[in-house]
Amino acid sequence: MQPYEPRLTTPARRLRGGLSAAEQRLWHLLRRKQLLGVQVYRQKPLLGYVADFYAPAAGLVIEVDGSQHTTASGLAADARRTADLEVLGLRVIRFDNLQVLKETTAVMEEIYRVMQQRLAERTGTGS
Numbered sequence: 001m002q003p004y005e006p007r008l009t010t011p012a013r014r015l016r017g018g019l020s021a022a023e024q025r026l027w028h029l030l031r032r033k034q035l036l037g038v039q040v041y042r043q044k045p046l047l048g049y050v051a052d053f054y055a056p057a058a059g060l061v062i063e064v065d066g067s068q069h070t071t072a073s074g075l076a077a078d079a080r081r082t083a084d085l086e087v088l089g090l091r092v093i094r095f096d097n098l099q100v101l102k103e104t105t106a107v108m109e110e111i112y113r114v115m116q117q118r119l120a121e122r123t124g125t126g127s
Contacts (some may be wrong), residue, residue: 002056002088004045012050015043022064022100023052029108030055030062036115047088049081058118061085062111063094091118 019027019042030040030053044054046061053062065078082092093114095107 002046002090005048008045008048008050012043012045015050019043020064020066020097022095022097025104026053026062026064026100026107029104030111035108035112036119038115038119046090047084049085051085055115057122058115059090059122060115060118061090061092063092064100065094065096 023042027042029035031042033039036058038055038057040053040055040062042053044051046054051061052064054060055062063078065074078094082094085092091114093110095110100107
């Protein structure tokens with residue numbers, strides 16, 4: 001299990017109840033092991049952050065970013081968060097809300113590609 005701060009449990013639960021339209025659409029496609037049979041969790045505490053989606057078997061974090069992530073401070077915070085999570089051996093991929101809503105198929109294809117690659121790397125089957 002990846003480390004997290006217990007103080008994030010309550011905020012993560014709150015976030016699960018208030019998903020954006022883009023997060024809802026992605027969750028509908030990722031839940032119940034629909035993609036490669038991999039369990040995906042939503043609003044999962046990792047380190048000092050709450051990841052939008054986390055697939056532990058693939059070591060994959062999927063972030064869906066709103067407009068606040070396009071500011072200089074938002075980009076800097078995202079870069080710091082990504083670096084911190086990558087130290088744990090996780091791969092972080094990001095999509096913006098509009099991309100998820102307008103290009104859902106392309107987003108799912110990219111998630112599939114990265115998840116398949118990560119699973120192959122972790123099982124030693126190569127890709």
